[in-house]
Amino acid sequence: MTFAPALTYAFEIRARIDPALHIGHGDGERLEFTPITGGDVRGPLLNGTVVAGGGDWSATRGEVCELEARYLIRADDGAVIDIVNRGYYRPTADGPDQHDGPVRVTRPDEYFRTQPVFRTDAPAHRHLAETVFIGLAREQDGHIVIRCYALD
Numbered sequence: 001m002t003f004a005p006a007l008t009y010a011f012e013i014r015a016r017i018d019p020a021l022h023i024g025h026g027d028g029e030r031l032e033f034t035p036i037t038g039g040d041v042r043g044p045l046l047n048g049t050v051v052a053g054g055g056d057w058s059a060t061r062g063e064v065c066e067l068e069a070r071y072l073i074r075a076d077d078g079a080v081i082d083i084v085n086r087g088y089y090r091p092t093a094d095g096p097d098q099h100d101g102p103v104r105v106t107r108p109d110e111y112f113r114t115q116p117v118f119r120t121d122a123p124a125h126r127h128l129a130e131t132v133f134i135g136l137a138r139e140q141d142g143h144i145v146i147r148c149y150a151l152d
Helices: 123-130
Strands: 007-017 021-026 029-042 048-061 064-075 080-091 110-119 133-140 143-151
Touching: 007 048, 007 064, 007 133, 029 064, 048 080, 080 133, 110 123, 110 143
Parallel strands: none
Antiparallel strands: 007 029, 007 143, 021 029, 029 048, 048 064, 064 080, 080 110, 110 133, 133 143
16 A cells, blocks of 8 residues: 655745845856845744745756745744745746646746745744645745645
């Protein structure tokens, strides 16, 4: 019998971004920083705002972009939650055009996946720091939108 892990929709992060800042070129690599200037989080497991001041460091080698974003979320109850979100972006010719109900969560011409990790000592949100999440990401209207799923 084959076992397949289940995913449960948790929330969607809409991080507003400014244009990327070029940091430099390494040996076959381009390094950039993209400021995160705000946004919101909505879903059954978390609601709140993205705090301005974080950002996304990206290292691009060829067509593959390795991402590492760090920012804060202020939950609607006032709790502050730290997030480190690592992942990859690359163009692809054969990716699926995925939907979660009526919501388009990926585009067929790109692979854009993340793994957010949360830290907080707020009792109401401690479950975030004790759960593995994956994110399906897309760019939309000046935001990076990450639809997060908990691995059951």
